[in-house]
Amino acid sequence: MALFEATHIQKRFGARVVLENVSLSVEAGEVHGIMGPNGAGKTTCFNVLTGHYAPDGGRITFDGQDITGLKPHRIARLRVSRSFQIMNLFDDTVVIENVILALPRFRAMGFHPGRGVFDDTDLVAEALSVLAEVDLDAHAWDKAQSLSYGQRRALEIAVALAARPRIVFLDEPTSGLGAEATRALAELIRRLRQRYTIVMIEHDMAFLFDLVDRISVIHWGQVIAHDTPAALKANKWVARSALGELA
Numbered sequence: 001m002a003l004f005e006a007t008h009i010q011k012r013f014g015a016r017v018v019l020e021n022v023s024l025s026v027e028a029g030e031v032h033g034i035m036g037p038n039g040a041g042k043t044t045c046f047n048v049l050t051g052h053y054a055p056d057g058g059r060i061t062f063d064g065q066d067i068t069g070l071k072p073h074r075i076a077r078l079r080v081s082r083s084f085q086i087m088n089l090f091d092d093t094v095v096i097e098n099v100i101l102a103l104p105r106f107r108a109m110g111f112h113p114g115r116g117v118f119d120d121t122d123l124v125a126e127a128l129s130v131l132a133e134v135d136l137d138a139h140a141w142d143k144a145q146s147l148s149y150g151q152r153r154a155l156e157i158a159v160a161l162a163a164r165p166r167i168v169f170l171d172e173p174t175s176g177l178g179a180e181a182t183r184a185l186a187e188l189i190r191r192l193r194q195r196y197t198i199v200m201i202e203h204d205m206a207f208l209f210d211l212v213d214r215i216s217v218i219h220w221g222q223v224i225a226h227d228t229p230a231a232l233k234a235n236k237w238v239a240r241s242a243l244g245e246l247a
């Protein structure tokens, strides 16, 4: 049984049908890529899968449980995490604070005016271990705004990992990164894949094809192909219609 499965997902905005019939499944331990031309509906698909938009049709299951239409916080509580295309960090704070604020145990404690973010040494240790997973533990007490662009992307991923997700959705992780930072990110994802199931939208074909087990190609509101990178490269029709760079 697939860990995460979406069947016949539909989503429209007014009269505009963005997802007409999207079905995809992700196995536990897999790195799954989502690609397709600009405006194909990839981010909309993520938004539906993670509860940010309610679908107009179709069904989504996670670990056998129907999660269709659940609110984002309910889905997040099942340990489904996501990162966003636009960097979503608290810049004025130190690196580790970004992670502490995302820890489920910190969030469950609620807000108390007298309590500081760093008061609980167990939470600090937990956040440090998350930062170590993305190689940012040495920068834990630096201001978030002092990080390089590539390190900021790693911190964003750490924020997504803070909930110890069973599956993590990354929306265009290489966007805005130069060649060196992209290489470092590929290395990071190679390590993370040993612990996490990952789904990522990506435009950088070389990056994607190198890292993923399978790819779903979204075009015209549907998954037009679903296969391994090698098989997709060999599929001339897919290459012409959706992979521009490879054609």
Ligand SMILES: Nc1ncnc2c1ncn2[C@@H]1O[C@H](COP(=O)(O)OP(=O)(O)OP(=O)(O)O)[C@@H](O)[C@H]1O
Pocket: 013, 016, 018, 036, 037, 038, 039, 040, 041, 042, 043, 044, 045
């Ligand atoms: N909230 C919304 N209201 C109306 N239209 C929307 C909304 N969100 C997305 N769309 C439209 O849905 C279409 C698909 O957008 P989406 O961002 O999902 O595509 P994408 O494949 O992620 O594109 P890109 O690769 O450029 O990020 C676009 O035409 C977009 O304008």
